[in-house]
Amino acid sequence: MTQSEKTIPVIIIGGGQAGLSLSWYLCREQVGHVVFEARTACHSWDDERWDNFCLVTPNWQCALPGHPYAGTDPHGFMVKDEIIAYVKGFTDSFTPPLREHTRVTSVTRHEGGGYRVVAGGEAWHARHVVIASGAYHDAVIPGYAGAIDSSIMQVHSQAYRSAAQLPEGAVLVVGSGQSGAQIVEDLHLEGRKVHLCVGSAPRVSRFYRGRDVVDWLADMKFYDLTVDDHPLRDGARDKTNHYVTGRHGGHDLDLRLFAKQGVGLHGTLRTIRDEVALFQPDLKDNLDDADRTNADIKASIDAYIAREGISAPVEAPYVPVWEPDGENAPLDLKAAGITSIVWCIGFRPDYRWIDVPVFNGANKPVWNRGVTGQAGFYFLGLPWLHTWGSGRFSGISRDAAWLAGQITGKDIPVA
Known part of the structure; x- marks a missing residue:
């Protein structure tokens, strides 16, 4: 250890x-620690969400340690300002x-044991280091985007705020995961002509047989399923989230209904060349697969209701309200009046500042419930770190309590 x-x-x-959830437990256990944040505690909710953003899980699932949701609408869905207030209330x-405003620029193994962390230009030594910076670091935009005419505005979902931010005209949204599907609805409700490149994201109904689907799945202990017990095991971490929304009290996001209302649906985007978008011939398959996933979830709920002898209203099976005509025509962006593109194709993690051997050949961190093969080195807050809720308000307290136990050697109960 150097003197400085x-x-x-x-x-x-x-x-x-x-990171703050783990800090809460360490404060309670009186363990010395520091939390480094490159920006501010609420920045991702404040700076990286659109104006009409809301939770897609009900408020009752917000359960940060010692700070459960205490509002009057547990089955509602907090909007952006309410989410920020909730996180700030927890911090306070x-x-x-x-x-x-203290960015960590390097983490290395320390010659005296433990780790050396450089943060804000200062060097620190710690026996335990926890990476709680998430997995959504670098916005993904394809290389060919740089060749698109500069008259067409391009933004990533991370930077999208509202329809008013975009120039007048039609919008091409690329990607139909949670962000893409919700941004399409946001633009559609503002009266914009929208084209959507539909990928392989699955969908789920908001309500089924008289209850929010999340309530059914919670009763079925789905959210207690660990990644080790998941049928896909580690593959669960790479699955795209189901699209649904909590907007206006919550409802399904049915891309077929959008199409019936005038949204242009296309297959997976292959490329854009000379301002002409080319698509994979997979639109029908992607829509059908999304509906099939939704039907499978409903079937599992039906089986649970029958097995437990629960009285619940019966719903008729979903009937598609629109079918593609089988064509896969290219889309001339300028002829279609498209003046902007919103890229909703995800993020890449950036761990280049970590020089500790905890990554596999694909440069992904390897852990078991957040614990890596390097003593005292951990990850927290990543999707499916342990359960579905690991990257969400619902399960982070359980993961944080467990890691606090690994650090202190104690059995620490979940608050």
């Missing part, structure tokens, strides 16, 4: 809900040793 290094037992990198509920 500062020493502390635990360093948490990332001051979002994951204790005194985390949080250092905002």
Whole structure:
């Protein structure tokens, strides 16, 4: 250890809900630690969500440690400002040793054991380091986007705010996961002509047989299913989230209904060349597969209702309201009046600043419930770190309590 290094037992990198949840437990256990946050604690909710963003899971699933949802609408869906207030309320509920606007630029193994962390230009030494910076670092935009005429505005979903942000004219949305499907609805409700490139994302109904589907799945213990017990095992981490919305009290996002109302649906985008979009011939398959996933979820709920002898209203099977005509014609962007593109094709993690051997050949971190093969080095807040809720408000407290137990050697109950 050099004379200028500062020493502390635990360093948490990332001051979002994951890092702060672990901080909450470490504060309660009186474990010395510091939380480094490159921006602010609420920045991802404030700076990287559109104006009409809302939760897609009901408010009752918001369960940060010692700070459960306490509002009057547990089965509603908090909008952006309410989410920010919820996270800020959690941060204000204790005194985390949080250092905002302090970016970590390197993490290496320390010659004296533990790890050396450079943050805000200062060097620190810690026996335990927790990476809680999430997995959504670099916005994905394809290389050919740079060749598209500059008269067509391009934004990533991370930077999309509202229809008013975009120039007048039609919009091409690329990607039909949660963000893409919700942004299509946002634009459609504003009266914009929208074209959507439909990928392989599955869908789920908001309500079924008298209840929110999330309520049924919670009763069925789906959210307690660990990644080790999931049929896909580690593959669950790579699956796209089901599209649905909590907007206006919650409802299905049916892309077929959008098409019936005038939204142009196309297959997976192959490329854009000379301002002409070319698509895969998979639109029908993608729509059918999404509906099939939804039907499978409903069937599992039906089986649970029957097995438990629950009285619940019966619903007729879903009947598609629109079918593609089988054509896969290219789309001339300018002829279609398209003046902007919203890229909704995800993110890549950026761990280049971590020089610790915890990654596989695909440069993905390897862990078991957040614990890596390097003593004292952990990850927290990633999708399916342990369960479905690991990257969400619903399950982060359980993961944080468990990692706090690994750090302290104690059995720490979930708050």
